[in-house]
Amino acid sequence: MKTLVVCSGGLDSVTLAYKIAKESNLTGLIAFNYGQRHKKELGFAKLCAEALDVSYNVIDISNVGALLSGSALTDDIAVPDGHYEEKSMKATVVPNRNAIMMTIAYGVASARDMQAVAIAVHGGDHFIYPDCRPDFIKSFEQMQNYALDGMGKIKLSTPFLEMSKADIVNTGVLLDVPFIDTWSCYKGKENHCGRCGTCVERREAFDLARVKDPTYYEDTEFWKSACNV
Secondary structure, eight states: OEEEEEOOSSHHHHHHHHHHHHHSEEEEEEEEESSOTTTHHHHHHHHHHHHHTOEEEEEEOHHHHHHSOSOTTTSSOOOOBSSSOHHHHGGGOOTTHHHHHHHHHHHHHHHTTOSEEEOOOOGGGTTTOGGGSHHHHHHHHHHHHHHTTTSOOOEEEOTTTTOOHHHHHHHHHHTTOOGGGOOOOSSOOSSBOSOBHHHHHHHHHHHHHTOOOOOOBSOSSHHHHHTTO
16 A cells, blocks of 8 residues: 655654565655754654655645644744643643645545555643544544545555554564654754653653663653653
């Protein structure tokens, strides 16, 4: 099944790309510049495409992203530190982000005669991001079946939908994913800050998976207090 992976360059989507490459037919990666402060992640998506020897396209929707105001990822709003939980991470919600990106990905997949679009939404995102939840995924796929009626049916592949971040780390180990070549931090600095919700979630996931984390964090100890370790 020829598959297009929506890849941010993060741990989840890079692991997904490696999984699709091994188990199916990875045809290409698509990434999005939506005006995020952590654009650095896009370079890691490119590294993934090069490692897997597939096509890579970055779609610039930063003009759209500028209209989706109110998020710490796109506005002059501080990215919150602390554990990956609803109270703090709600500030990082970009309205309809996944729906917009997935719609574009479906159009590209249809134009290129692909049979699937894959996205790395996972269980840890459900309580924060509405467009990562199972009901949304099911409804979105149905909507796209109507939108592309008569042009070929495209499957929405979400193998991590009910998995935890630690599960994804363990999956990545089995696939020999180069975790060092992935990016999670939302603050857009030179290194992972070690304090924002995504850094804390990343560090905690490696700990729960009992896998050595190769990531360099500016703050190496904060995650312990954030996670009550």
